[in-house]
Amino acid sequence: MGRRKKIVQECERLMDNPEHIRNIAIAAHVDHGKTTLSDNLLAGAGMISEDTAGEQLAMDTKEDEQERGITIDAANVSMTHEYEDTNHLINLIDTPGHVDFGGDVTRAMRAVDGALVVVDAVEGAMPQTETVLRQALREGVKPTLFINKVDRLISELQEGPQEMQERLMSVIADVNELIRGMAENMDDIPEDWTVSVEDGTVGFGSALYKWGVSMPSMQRTGMDFGDIMELEQNDKRQELHERTPLSDVVLDMVCEHFPNPVDAQPRRVPRIWRGDPDTELAEGMQLVDEDGDVVFMVTDISMDPHAGEIATGRVFSGTLEKGQELYVSGTAGKNRIQSVGLFMGSEREEVDRVPAGNIASVTGLRDAIAGSTVSSVEMTPFESIEHISEPVITKSVEAQNMDDLPKLIETLQQVAKEDPTIQIEINEDTGEHLISGQGELHLEVITQRIRDNQGIPVITGEPIVVFREQPQESSREVEGQSPNRHNKFYITVEPLDQEIVDAIQLGEVSMDMPELERREALQEAGMDKDTSQNVEDIHRTNILIDDTKGIQHLNETMELVLEGLQEALDDGPLAAEPVQGSLFRLHDAKLHEDTIHRGPAQVIPAVRDAVHRALIDGEVRLLEPIQDVRIDVPSEHMGAASGEIQGRRGRVDDMYQEGDLMVVEGIAPVEEMIGFSSDIRSATEGRASWNTENAGFRVLVDNLQREKIMEIRERKGMKLELPQSIDYF
Numbered sequence: 001m002g003r004r005k006k007i008v009q010e011c012e013r014l015m016d017n018p019e020h021i022r023n024i025a026i027a028a029h030v031d032h033g034k035t036t037l038s039d040n041l042l043a044g045a046g047m048i049s050e051d052t053a054g055e056q057l058a059m060d061t062k063e064d065e066q067e068r069g070i071t072i073d074a075a076n077v078s079m080t081h082e083y084e085d086t087n088h089l090i091n092l093i094d095t096p097g098h099v100d101f102g103g104d105v106t107r108a109m110r111a112v113d114g115a116l117v118v119v120d121a122v123e124g125a126m127p128q129t130e131t132v133l134r135q136a137l138r139e140g141v142k143p144t145l146f147i148n149k150v151d152r153l154i155s156e157l158q159e160g161p162q163e164m165q166e167r168l169m170s171v172i173a174d175v176n177e178l179i180r181g182m183a184e185n186m187d188d189i190p191e192d193w194t195v196s197v198e199d200g201t202v203g204f205g206s207a208l209y210k211w212g213v214s215m216p217s218m219q220r221t222g223m224d225f226g227d228i229m230e231l232e233q234n235d236k237r238q239e240l241h242e243r244t245p246l247s248d249v250v251l252d253m254v255c256e257h258f259p260n261p262v263d264a265q266p267r268r269v270p271r272i273w274r275g276d277p278d279t280e281l282a283e284g285m286q287l288v289d290e291d292g293d294v295v296f297m298v299t300d301i302s303m304d305p306h307a308g309e310i311a312t313g314r315v316f317s318g319t320l321e322k323g324q325e326l327y328v329s330g331t332a333g334k335n336r337i338q339s340v341g342l343f344m345g346s347e348r349e350e351v352d353r354v355p356a357g358n359i360a361s362v363t364g365l366r367d368a369i370a371g372s373t374v375s376s377v378e379m380t381p382f383e384s385i386e387h388i389s390e391p392v393i394t395k396s397v398e399a400q401n402m403d404d405l406p407k408l409i410e411t412l413q414q415v416a417k418e419d420p421t422i423q424i425e426i427n428e429d430t431g432e433h434l435i436s437g438q439g440e441l442h443l444e445v446i447t448q449r450i451r452d453n454q455g456i457p458v459i460t461g462e463p464i465v466v467f468r469e470q471p472q473e474s475s476r477e478v479e480g481q482s483p484n485r486h487n488k489f490y491i492t493v494e495p496l497d498q499e500i501v502d503a504i505q506l507g508e509v510s511m512d513m514p515e516l517e518r519r520e521a522l523q524e525a526g527m528d529k530d531t532s533q534n535v536e537d538i539h540r541t542n543i544l545i546d547d548t549k550g551i552q553h554l555n556e557t558m559e560l561v562l563e564g565l566q567e568a569l570d571d572g573p574l575a576a577e578p579v580q581g582s583l584f585r586l587h588d589a590k591l592h593e594d595t596i597h598r599g600p601a602q603v604i605p606a607v608r609d610a611v612h613r614a615l616i617d618g619e620v621r622l623l624e625p626i627q628d629v630r631i632d633v634p635s636e637h638m639g640a641a642s643g644e645i646q647g648r649r650g651r652v653d654d655m656y657q658e659g660d661l662m663v664v665e666g667i668a669p670v671e672e673m674i675g676f677s678s679d680i681r682s683a684t685e686g687r688a689s690w691n692t693e694n695a696g697f698r699v700l701v702d703n704l705q706r707e708k709i710m711e712i713r714e715r716k717g718m719k720l721e722l723p724q725s726i727d728y729f
């Protein structure tokens with residue numbers, strides 16, 4: 001029997017014993033070495049050869065990932081590891097580090113109970129380190145730390161023991177400060193989730209040279225830091241690897257410090273599922289009961305040329321088997337499982353069954369999307385997976401040949417299914433479709449995959465940024481009238497407090513939650529009690545409050561009112577961009593006695609009209625997406641680097657020295673950052689490394705408002721005039 005088959009068999013044997021399972025993700029800032037580390041673990045588990053680990057990048061399976069040298073899709077692998085004389089099953093997900101693919105990280109966290117956060121010893125904790133820690137904690141996933149590239153401190157930077165120790169301690173202190181800050185507001189996160197060398201939740205080493213150490217490993221092998229420095233300095237890396245192999249150190253840490261599903265699920269389930277806790281179904285999830293009802297959360301959808309669409313995710317209860325007919329949340333009817341499997345890096349191995357507590361990949365769930373709840377009985381779905389960042393950039397895609405149009409539409413629908421951080425607008429009339437995503441690279445990768453993998457020649461437009469509209473002040477009460485003049489709505493708007501906007505964005509407040517819970521969450525975010533009791537709708541990050549009393553027929557008309565509100569908010573009054581962060585109050589309404597005269601054709605335009613008028617009266621402005629920018633450069637290029645931010649309508653907030661480099665930090669509009677990569681490279685002779693992170697939306701400066709609004713209106717084929725009563729620019 002082949003080695004691989006043996007590993008699969010061993011995995012199957014261990015799947016029924018949740019105490020010996022660990023579901024983990026490896027996450028980090030881009031280029032800190034996750035994929036090289038994962039390769040080491042695969043080699044340690046005997047799945048790829050020791051020699052090629054780190055060169056082969058077994059987890060970056062797609063051609064474009066190998067070409068670009070970065071991870072784009074999260075990849076799964078199941079492996080076994082012997083710890084304290086017991087074999088353990090480890091289901092591991094390697095996640096992308098580039099900010100554009102953050103959606104994959106968020107989804108991966110739903111499937112796992114532990115996150116190994118990798119930090120580059122030289123660069124230290126970086127913006128993406130903070131983001132992945134936040135993503136982990138929000139899902140109730142326990143972090144541990146691996147400080148990578150320690151070889152560089154020794155061989156390249158030639159640091160002495162004292163200096164090196166100080167640097168490593170400061171990385172640990174930074175990571176702990178982040179964890180403490182985030183966990184402060186999360187009641188169910190245990191206090192001891194900070195990491196420390198002493199308790200073995202921190203490892204150090206070099207993924208490239210395949211060695212690693214931790215306090216327990218040093219005690220076991222008898223090696224200390226002095227031995228390591230000596231071997232590394234004398235280029236005896238092979239010996240170092242043999243005496244203290246990275247994979248053993250990390251996998252021991254995983255088995256010792258990450259919770260198994262039996263420990264994790266009772267804590268995690270209440271955080272991610274709001275169904276009735278006193279049911280058999282809930283009990284099945286709490287106990288990781290393989291004989292319970294099937295509950296499977298899909299965290300990833302991918303396409304396999306042979307097997308078709310594969311849904312990967314976490315089995316929280318019951319056992320997945322071929323032939324089962326399962327409900328898929330948000331869709332009618334059931335889907336039938338065609339096959340059940342495990343991922344072994346790029347390849348999927350079919351197995352007979354996958355019980356609770358494991359990560360499974362199944363085919364046949366044609367209605368599932370990333371985020372679906374799949375179950376044997378109808379149930380409250382899991383909380384939706386909140387993505388930290390909204391799409392900020394859009395590109396149009398058109399098929400070069402009209403004959404390809406149906407295939408292109410199908411492919412775009414598939415893309416939307418696989419990646420919820422993408423938004424797709426399909427326009428069958430013009431054939432010009434819009435893809436919105438997290439950044440230039442995100443869209444580039446998707447369009448390239450449509451071209452290369454699907455073989456559809458497409459024409460793409462220039463990337464354009466996504467805007468928002470928001471009122472800046474409280475409006476007066478305005479009236480909106482129906483075309484037949486028999487129905488009237490009286491509305492005001494005011495800007496919504498940022499704290500409430502954040503709570504909506506983080507999923508802490510939603511219309512899906514029980515009313516009492518929602519009220520409390522809103523009050524906690526600063527809303528007064530009366531207002532919180534009258535919330536009628538939350539759409540995007542806008543709230544409608546019903547302040548009316550005893551108006552006849554309003555209840556039965558409310559659905560149409562909400563439809564009008566939502567339409568008005570999806571296409572704001574300035575440039576038909578989405579409205580955000582506003583609070584509307586319905587003060588009064590006059591409705592016609594007869595239903596016939598207060599149908600959709602009357603009520604929807606009346607409300608839409610009132611909403612837009614209120615926004616205009618509330619000094620609505622265009623908002624543009626901005627990014628935090630951090631550039632690391634040698635000091636002689638510091639001026640050029642800060643110039644690159646300032647020259648883009650940006651602002652430099654801080655400049656300081658870190659090691660032998662200068663760090664320039666600031667913010668700049670996403671629109672101006674298009675093309676930044678090549679400009680910064682040439683401005684600094686390729687010596688800069690940089691990182692950008694989406695940082696929400698900001699009001700566009702006044703002197704660009706009119707110009708930008710007109711530009712967008714023209715692009716959308718709207719009338720080239722400002723909406724009535726906007727004469728204040």
Ligand SMILES: Nc1nc2c(ncn2[C@@H]2O[C@H](COP(=O)(O)OP(=O)(O)OP(=O)(O)O)[C@@H](O)[C@H]2O)c(=O)[nH]1
Nearest residue numbers: 030031032033034035036070071097149206207208
């Ligand atoms: N010197 C040194 N280089 C390393 C080490 N680990 C990784 N690298 C190098 O760092 C670069 C990035 O490594 P990857 O493993 O691709 O990093 P990653 O975090 O997976 O990157 P993304 O998946 O793109 O986010 C590669 O050139 C590696 O060879 C290490 O321990 N020491």
